[in-house]
Amino acid sequence: MSAFTDRVDTALADRNLKIAVERTAGTAEAKRTIAVEAFPDFERARDRAAAIKDHVIANLGLYLERFEANAVAAGAKVHWARTADEACEIVIGICKAANARSVARSKSMLGEEIGLPHALEAAGITRIETDLAEHIIQLADERPSHIIWPAMHKTREQVSVLFKAKHRDPHQEETIAAMAESARRHLREGMLAADVGISGANFLVADSGAVCTVTNEGNAELSLVPPRVHIVTAGIEKIVPSMGHAVHMLRMLSRSATGAALSQYTTFYTGPRRPGDRDGPEEMHIVLVDNGRTMMRETGLAKMLRCIRCGACMNHCVVFRQIGGHAYGATYPGPMGAVLTPAFDGLAKNRDLPNACTLNGKCQEVCPVRIPLPTLLRGWREKSWREGLEPTSLRAGLGTWAWFARRPALYRAATASTLRAMRLMGRGGWLSKLPLAGAWTEHRDMPKPAAQSFMAQYKKGRRS
Structure with missing residues (x-):
């Protein structure tokens, strides 16, 4: 596969x-x-x-x-x-x-x-x-x-x-x-x-x-x-x-x-x-x-055993609705599958699945038995990080982001520069190609960003 x-x-x-x-x-x-x-x-x-x-x-x-x-x-x-x-x-x-x-x-x-x-x-x-x-x-x-x-x-x-x-x-x-x-x-x-x-x-x-x-x-x-x-x-x-x-x-x-x-x-x-x-x-x-x-019950996944297999989580999942079920490569697709498959078949082989989620929480909102799916997915992500299963490129990228995030002035300057560059690359309100985001723009266009970051607009609104 x-x-x-x-x-x-x-x-x-x-x-x-x-x-x-x-x-x-x-x-x-x-x-x-x-x-x-x-x-x-x-x-x-x-x-x-x-x-x-x-x-x-x-x-x-x-x-x-x-x-x-x-x-x-x-x-x-x-x-x-x-x-x-x-x-x-x-x-x-x-x-x-x-x-x-x-x-x-x-x-x-x-x-x-x-x-x-x-x-x-x-x-x-x-x-x-x-x-x-x-x-x-x-x-x-x-x-x-x-x-x-x-x-x-x-x-x-x-x-x-x-x-x-x-x-x-x-x-x-x-x-x-x-x-x-x-x-x-x-x-x-x-x-x-x-x-x-x-x-x-x-x-x-x-x-x-x-x-x-x-x-x-x-x-x-x-x-x-x-x-x-x-x-x-x-x-x-x-x-x-x-x-x-x-x-x-x-x-x-x-x-x-x-x-x-x-x-x-x-x-x-x-x-x-x-x-x-x-x-x-x-x-x-x-x-x-x-x-x-039984292992799930004893290792922090007991709430997933509430699942009554209704499928509501996947029907409302923005990721599932783009890629369908077969892309998950397992019996159970969607948010529920992203939690269950690592439990059944091992996290090392399935670390991609918990990451195939925006964590918007819609799945939890519609679950009839209130399974905290985003929390369980974050748990798998944390375990994957602790066990060193994430690729080197991802760890390096997050390390770079963290370095900037710990330096607020530099972070704001980098954000402002990135926004200006993205707006210059936009055509008709959309970005069809974007460096370092090819996986996103290959199949969809990205909306042209606002002139200012959210935090800049928030501060401006508070002053006014």
Whole structure:
């Protein structure tokens, strides 16, 4: 995989990507605003959501044991995985025990995190992605670029070309409805014939052992109920104490993710089929995955475990909206990914991600569980500096800036000279090229600066 800066350059030069991201993220931002304005006491609801998550994280062992006991009592089998590899081994083992030749998979970022699609392929098991966006990226042989809309990076025009090339009975009309119908025809047979259904979990309810999934297409229900075996893979932080707590979190999740009061399909699964049930799997397996979460709780990243994977932080992120998700080079993009990826895969390999942030704080403003994302990102930056991971050029540049900053008169003189030079280089109010700022001006113009610095204007205003 190319370096982060190379991926960013590629993304910034891709005009179709900017159109696709802005269509979806811009719509999501607008819908969230409307949904929040219509929600009385939304800020108090955020406080409660954060408190629920903090309580569970502080008492994680208690609620995990309670969930396991109730899930087993309902007939499910619970498995524990410390790492991504262990989780995949457990899932593949269950599939092989069931003599599964195909699996229908409902969208799960935890599945992406642990590398489950690749594990299934390596085991020779046919994987049917039942979520429409996941189906699109499976056909394109790509990774998700967003946790809610995995195919956000593709325009509808690109999807049309893909479906016509890959579907047996493709659409004839260039409409979204016709393309969705084409996908439905292509997927339905495989979904209903699958031996195993695999899902993630939006929430795990401790007092009942229930698993909650949230979708807008009904694909989870159709792909998890008919198969003989249902496998759930879930991070251990997905626990909530009771159904009442789950309902509160669902209210926060839907509004923050899509701007809807409630997702189209919200389903709770409690154990396999029981005597008298008309449908349901014969077996239900729940794989609880740690994969670094316990370490996060113990090393200053506990607040990140509040995350309910709504995607609001990336929808409002000025960086994400310019470069999309693939530029981050990881399962989780955007602000949340910039915090999670160094925790999962190491800071040395991912030091660029915490720096891909303006620290404007918009992500924290919209987070439904009040994760202090800018603070956590600054923490990674400080750790990177302490461990000497920053490049020599950056350390030298900051050292030069600090030298000037400790000499106010010289700093003001240098600032004034720089402003004059930048204004002379400007054309029509913009700077298309700027020495030492080529990475900025290569893909965008910089506004021509004011004649005086902010501090000079501030002092002048106070005198007047």
